[in-house]
Structure formats: C-alpha cells, structure tokens
Amino acid sequence: MPKLRALLQDVRYLEAKTLHPGLCTLTGAPCESVSLQAGGGGCGAGAGPMPLEQLDRDLVWAQLLSSRQACFLMGASCGGGNMKVDEEEYQRLGLRPRHAYSVLDVVELEGPIRLLRLRNPWGHYTWRGAFAHGCPRWTEAARRAVAVHTGLADADRDHGVFWISFDDVLKYFDCIDICKVRVGWHEVRLAGILPPVSSTRHLTCLLLTASQPTEVDFTLFQEGQRNSAKSQRSQLDLCVVVFRTKSGPSAQIGKLVAHSKRQVRGFVGCHKMLEKGFYLVVCLAFNHWHTGLELADSSAWPRHVLAAHSSKPLVVERPSLHPHILADAIIGLTLARGQRHEGRQGMTAYYLTKGWAGLVVMVENRHTDKWIHVKCDCQESYNVVSTRGELKTIDSVPPLHRQVIIVLTQLEGSGGFSIAHRLTHRLASGARLQDWAPAGDAEPRHKPPLARRLYGLHAPRLIT
CATH class of the missing domain: 3.90.70.10 (Cysteine proteinases)
Structure with missing residues (x-):
C-alpha cells in the first residue's frame, strides 16, 4: 500500500x-x-x-x-x-x-x-x-x-x-x-458481452446468494481503447442494476435494490448493504443498438467485466433467463425510479430522463378490456440512438399490460445531446392501429415493427 x-x-x-x-x-x-x-x-x-x-x-x-x-x-x-x-x-x-x-x-x-x-x-x-x-x-x-x-x-x-x-x-x-482499496474484502470478477440486441444468450445476469448481511460495491467496466482516437466514440452507455429475486430454475425480476447511474463512460458502479437473500444483477447498454453492430458476429460485440467487492463472501452463478428478462428489468427500473404521468384514467406513462444519459418511456395499461394506442415522437432529439431504430414509434398496448416504448441513449460521451419527446395516446376497442398505421401494414400493432431481436425488450408484458 x-x-x-x-x-x-x-x-x-x-x-x-x-x-x-x-x-x-x-x-x-x-x-x-x-x-x-x-x-x-x-x-x-x-x-x-x-x-x-x-x-x-x-x-x-x-x-x-x-x-x-x-x-x-x-x-x-x-x-x-x-x-x-x-x-x-x-x-x-x-x-x-x-x-x-x-x-x-x-x-x-x-x-x-x-x-x-x-x-x-x-x-x-x-x-x-x-x-x-x-x-x-x-x-x-x-x-x-x-x-x-x-x-x-x-x-x-x-x-x-x-x-x-x-x-x-x-x-x-x-x-x-x-x-476504495480495502483490506480483507472478497472480490469476484466475471467477463461478458454487451449485446446490441435483446439476447438472453449473451446478456450478463448474475445470481448472487448472500448467506449473511454484507456490504457490496458493484462495478461494470467496458473494454477500453485507451490509446485509440475512437475511444470516446466507441464508449457505450453503461448501467448496472440489482434486483431482489428468488432461488429457482429461472431468474425473476423482483424489487429494485440498487442501481448505478446510466452514463457514457468507461465504468459505472453502485454501493449497497445487502441483507441475507438472493439478488439478480443485470448489466445494461443501449447506444450500440441499430448501429450495424447487431449484424456482425457476436465475437465482435463489445465486452465487459463485472466486479463485485464484498465484505462477506458471496455465492455467484449464472442463472437461466426467460426471454423477456431485459423488458422486465427496464420496467422494474422505471416503476421504481421513473417520473409518473397519469395520461388518462387507467393509463400511466413512466419516464427516466434526468441523469439517465437519454430517455426511457414505459406505458402501463390497467384497463381490462381496452387497448391504448401510443404515439411517441422524439424526432427533434439529437445525438441519440433509439432501440427501436427510429425516433417516432406507434404501439398498441394490450389490456393489463406494460410496454417499454423506446429507449433513447446519448450516442457520444464527448458531446452534448438533446431529448425532445411528445406522447399522444387514445383508447381503442381493438389491437389494430387502424388510421395510425399505413394501409396494408403487415404489423398492425407496432410501428416500426418489432423485429425478433427487439422482442425481449419491447414486447408488451402482462401486469403481475
């Protein structure tokens, strides 16, 4: 020392x-x-x-x-x-x-x-x-x-x-x-991939078992290019999120416990005192979606290291993931930390904005027999990338469902960015977007259509 x-x-x-x-x-x-x-x-x-x-x-x-x-x-x-x-x-x-x-x-x-x-x-x-x-x-x-x-x-x-x-x-x-250099603490490090698509095969989620109360620091590092002229441009937005979960064959998102800020930088982290129990750690990054990287072989996708430093030993394992774990994680995060806007009776829009390197919009439909059609227009935003591939989206949210409408992310950490969004919505007796979608559209419920690689993030999720 x-x-x-x-x-x-x-x-x-x-x-x-x-x-x-x-x-x-x-x-x-x-x-x-x-x-x-x-x-x-x-x-x-x-x-x-x-x-x-x-x-x-x-x-x-x-x-x-x-x-x-x-x-x-x-x-x-x-x-x-x-x-x-x-x-x-x-x-x-x-x-x-x-x-x-x-x-x-x-x-x-x-x-x-x-x-x-x-x-x-x-x-x-x-x-x-x-x-x-x-x-x-x-x-x-x-x-x-x-x-x-x-x-x-x-x-x-x-x-x-x-x-x-x-x-x-x-x-x-x-x-x-x-x-925070500490003597006598325990350290676990695991390498992983930050996929530019919704892929449970590549998404890093860790199941932690704390057999006794323990203080933990989580740090998510992305692979660096320190001497590269593209180091700033290549940096991803990072966020590490910790949820309560249960032991079982497939990890489930429970109550939000801790999270880092979402930032375009080399690493992010968070600190928490964990009680005895089971926890799910999810690693997030979005500003490389729809940049062409999703078409490349997974060996070319950005890599990361997740480190957990704890005052007491932790049992760490990689759990089985259900296909919509990413959507559930973002929904859990927005429910706990998002700004609420009661758009109409039976509908709530949640926004993650300030301090989140972009914007997350999630809509909740509590009607039992009505769909909610939602237009989200972010076309006046700049220096951001959308997980939907476009800055204007139209979706039909089913009864008793929630949907992650869009995730906008700062594209470059070295420059400024601006977020402008306008939400328009209406009640409907059916799922089809009707006059809000082009005639003969093959996908009557989402515009742009939800490709398979986006389904795990943007597909509507049943309220439980």
Missing part, C-alpha cells in the same frame, strides 16, 4: 484529466466519481438540457472526510467535464484546467474551515489563492491545528503540494475520484 500511495502521488505518466482510469487499472478496486458541480453526473458526463440538481455541499464534504478516514485513494479533476473555464483566471491562480491532482488530505478546522491538501503531479505550478503558501489566512493557530490533524510541521512543506479551501475546490474543480 505505501508503494502504491507513493506511485499515485507521482502520476505524471497518466495523461488524463481524471485519475479513475489509472486508479482502476492499478488497484482493480471499485472507484467512484463525486461530482462537485450542480447537476453533475460524474467526471466527463455528457449533459442535455435537463434541470440541474442542487449540490449538497455538506454531503460531499462528509463523503470526502469519511473517504480520507478510510484511507481511500483520491484524485481531483480540475476544470474538466462541462465546466466553463476562464483560462486566464486559472493561470493567475496557479491551476491547470483539464488536469488531475492527487488528494493527500482532507481537514476540518474550527470555524469551520474546510481544507484539502492537493498535489500537482508536475511537482510545481501550485495554487496562489486562499490558504496558499504565504497566505495571511495561515494564522499561527491554523498552522498548529493542521499540524495536530496531519502530523506535518509545515502547512505546505512538500514541493508541488498546497492547501486549498473546499469552497475553491467546488469553484474550480469538477469532481473527485475515490478509489
């Missing part, structure tokens, strides 16, 4: 604005990006014109303090992501935008005064603002308090090392990466 810590304090070999790729590679431990900007979804996450979430400064600070107390490795990304950067201001203050700094300490003094101790891996070019070397805010009392907390005789004796206030970190840095 001391050698690893020394290596990460001198990260000049990492030509990146964030540390998590190197932290993951060096340690294999689960990593987390803590956003420092309102509405942020982690370092480098693309953002559409969605409402911004308020940043809970106290919660972020508490997370940094607890991570420091746990001796987790941390790095800070300066002026990256979607931040608007004034290059002259950063230079005047001794900061380098789009640059990674190691986090050496996190301290709260009386006042309260919240400080972080950072290191520029270059070994020079350091912060010149508040609490920099020689700053009058360094009173004798403050220096003594830091010495008590850190054991350092001088507040910034190391070359390239400086103290900076938490307020300034929030102003000039976009996120802090935390690498």
